[in-house]
Amino acid sequence: MADAAAWVDWSARPDVSTAEAAAFERWMGESEAHRRAFADLAALWRSDALGEAAADLATAPRRRQRSSPWRFALPSAVAAACAALAVLYTPWMDHRTLETARAQPRDMALADGSTVRLSGGARLVVRHSPMRRWATLERGEAFFDVRHDGRAFVVAAGEGQVQVMGTAFNVDRLSSGRTEVALYRGAVRVRGRSKETMDLQPGDRVILERGRLERAPGLRVARPDWIDGWFDTQDASLGHLVEEIDRFSTKPITIDPAARRMRISGRFQVGEPRSVLALIEAAYGVRVVEDSERIRIERRES
Amino acid sequence: MAYDRDDCQAATDWAPVLDFARRLARRRLGRADLAEDVAQETVLRLVEYGRGGAVIDNLYGLAFRIAENLVSEHFRRERRWGQVELSETLASADPAPDRVIEGREAVATLKQALARMPALRRDIIIRRRVRHQSCAAIAADLGLSVKAVEKHVTRGLLDLNQAFDQNGRGRGKVH
Numbered sequence: 001m002a003d004a005a006a007w008v009d010w011s012a013r014p015d016v017s018t019a020e021a022a023a024f025e026r027w028m029g030e031s032e033a034h035r036r037a038f039a040d041l042a043a044l045w046r047s048d049a050l051g052e053a054a055a056d057l058a059t060a061p062r063r064r065q066r067s068s069p070w071r072f073a074l075p076s077a078v079a080a081a082c083a084a085l086a087v088l089y090t091p092w093m094d095h096r097t098l099e100t101a102r103a104q105p106r107d108m109a110l111a112d113g114s115t116v117r118l119s120g121g122a123r124l125v126v127r128h129s130p131m132r133r134w135a136t137l138e139r140g141e142a143f144f145d146v147r148h149d150g151r152a153f154v155v156a157a158g159e160g161q162v163q164v165m166g167t168a169f170n171v172d173r174l175s176s177g178r179t180e181v182a183l184y185r186g187a188v189r190v191r192g193r194s195k196e197t198m199d200l201q202p203g204d205r206v207i208l209e210r211g212r213l214e215r216a217p218g219l220r221v222a223r224p225d226w227i228d229g230w231f232d233t234q235d236a237s238l239g240h241l242v243e244e245i246d247r248f249s250t251k252p253i254t255i256d257p258a259a260r261r262m263r264i265s266g267r268f269q270v271g272e273p274r275s276v277l278a279l280i281e282a283a284y285g286v287r288v289v290e291d292s293e294r295i296r297i298e299r300r301e302s
Numbered sequence: 303m304a305y306d307r308d309d310c311q312a313a314t315d316w317a318p319v320l321d322f323a324r325r326l327a328r329r330r331l332g333r334a335d336l337a338e339d340v341a342q343e344t345v346l347r348l349v350e351y352g353r354g355g356a357v358i359d360n361l362y363g364l365a366f367r368i369a370e371n372l373v374s375e376h377f378r379r380e381r382r383w384g385q386v387e388l389s390e391t392l393a394s395a396d397p398a399p400d401r402v403i404e405g406r407e408a409v410a411t412l413k414q415a416l417a418r419m420p421a422l423r424r425d426i427i428i429r430r431r432v433r434h435q436s437c438a439a440i441a442a443d444l445g446l447s448v449k450a451v452e453k454h455v456t457r458g459l460l461d462l463n464q465a466f467d468q469n470g471r472g473r474g475k476v477h
Contacts, residue, residue, distance in 0.1 A: 001463075005456035009365065013436065021360050028322070028362040034320040035362070043329035044463055046370060047403040048377070050431060053412035058428045107434035115433065228374060252416065274351060 003027065004037035008045050009073070098124045098278075103250045113147040117227055119248040124134060140247060141172040143224050146186075157181075160208040169200075171223040174243055179208040182219055229271020237282060238262040242277070249273040253292075255297040259286050267273045314352070315333075316345050319361060323369040329403055332371045340376070345409045403466070417463030421456060426451055427458040 007024055028035055040108050044050060077118055087194075094245025100106050101120040109115050110126060112133060118124060122140020127133075130151075137157040145168045153164040157171050167186020173179050181190050183200040191197045193214035200206060203215040209253045217234060225232050229243045246253040249270050254272045268276050277295065289296045323344040328337035347368050352358050416424050426444070429435045435443075435452045444451070 001460060004457055005459040005463075008459060009430070009437070009452060009455045011363075012430070021363055025360055025362055030316075032318065032321065035318060036325055039322055039325035041331060041459055041463055042366065042370075043326050044403055044466060045431070045459060046331060047408070049408035050412050050462065051402050053409050053416055054428045055430045056409075056413060057416050057424065058432050109433045109435055109439075110452065228378060229371060272347075275347075 008041045115145045117143040130186040143170045147261040159211045161191045163189045231268045245270045245273040253295045340372045411469040421455045428453040
């Protein structure tokens with residue numbers, strides 16, 4: 001059982017080696033008892049119930065103290081002292097570059113308590129100073145959950161900027177120069193190149209292209225689809241879809257200019273690039289050519 | 303190349319994979335019929351994946367990811383359609399689910415178990431599960447060795463599992 005628990009912890013890591021993966025396969029292959037123990041503990045670890053229980057305890061230590069003063073008095077005093085120290089020192093400064101390998105989306109915590117979920121193949125440069133918090137999305141897609149601490153939080157992507165006051169929002173920077181911003185909670189102001197700005201309400205979505213802002217159809221869900229490995233669109237280019245699956249693919253996926261502009265709609269499981277490739281090959285009359293280096297999508301010659 | 307893909311395919315015994323996916327899904331979803339669907343779909347996708355020309359050298363790792371995705375997809379769909387709370391759907395659809403992890407009662411049990419843990423272990427579990435910090439980052443933050451952090455995570459997970467199993471037996475009783 002202890003082995004199973006260690007494997008569950010291992011499976012939650014973003015950077016696993018092939019040697020470890022092979023050891024996991026061996027261990028799972030050894031016995032039914034191993035597989036069942038792993039299934040039970042993994043189900044528990046990933047359950048929303050544990051996420052909720054842990055999140056509750058993380059955010060509400062004071063309330064708990066009242067219900068059982070003796071047991072919690074000391075730990076929360078220590079926690080309060082740590083929190084005070086943390087406020088004095090760490091959160092103000094955070095200078096680093098966060099990068100994800102292709103096919104490896106990752107959750108990252110920033111020093112100020114905000115979190116970022118980066119898609120595969122993304123690069124985010126973080127510069128937090130005592131006065132302001134600044135991040136530049138150089139490529140890829142990022143979902144921000146920003147902690148409000150009195151400092152502005154600005155995300156720059158392409159020619160635009162998003163300014164935040166404690167909120168959850170998504171920025172998708174596409175290689176075509178187009179950037180999409182979607183707001184899930186709170187309030188943000190988006191600025192284009194010409195100082196033109198747009199204030200977003202939760203559920204709003206805006207597209208920045210060639211420095212200009214344009215409103216897009218709103219959102220219907222509580223967090224971006226790509227986090228669960230989906231891409232849902234009423235009207236997008238095939239090039240856009242391919243860029244989304246490319247982030248989940250271990251092999252680079254490229255698309256010929258002739259096929260890039262084709263319009264698509266529907267719901268695609270981009271977390272599983274192979275199934276999407278099979279689908280677009282069948283549905284959009286394109287051909288998928290794979291070699292040892294990359295996967296290329298081209299228009300089928302008629 | 304020397305290997306023969308058809309031989310590899312024929313050699314795969316799907317029964318243990320089915321059993322694994324079924325167990326995982328059953329614990330999350332609490333319903334045998336849904337768990338069976340997830341298990342079947344998981345193996346189906348693995349078979350298709352293998353047919354696409356890929357050699358599957360991480361069978362259980364893939365099965366785990368696929369089954370997990372299918373379970374999340376199920377919950378997502380339920381939320382999207384605005385159905386009643388999870389615990390209630392599950393309870394009404396299956397009067398005696400064996401140790402379903404989702405639901406309000408489970409949250410209460412797990413909260414209790416977390417509260418009973420040593421403060422350091424609880425803190426580590428929260429950092430790992432809620433903030434998705436790596437063991438290395440937690441070790442650096444708390445001045446511990448990575449090994450010590452990993453040990454706390456595994457011990458904590460076992461504590462939670464034990465609390466869960468115990469509560470499962472006395473199900474329905476609120477003491």
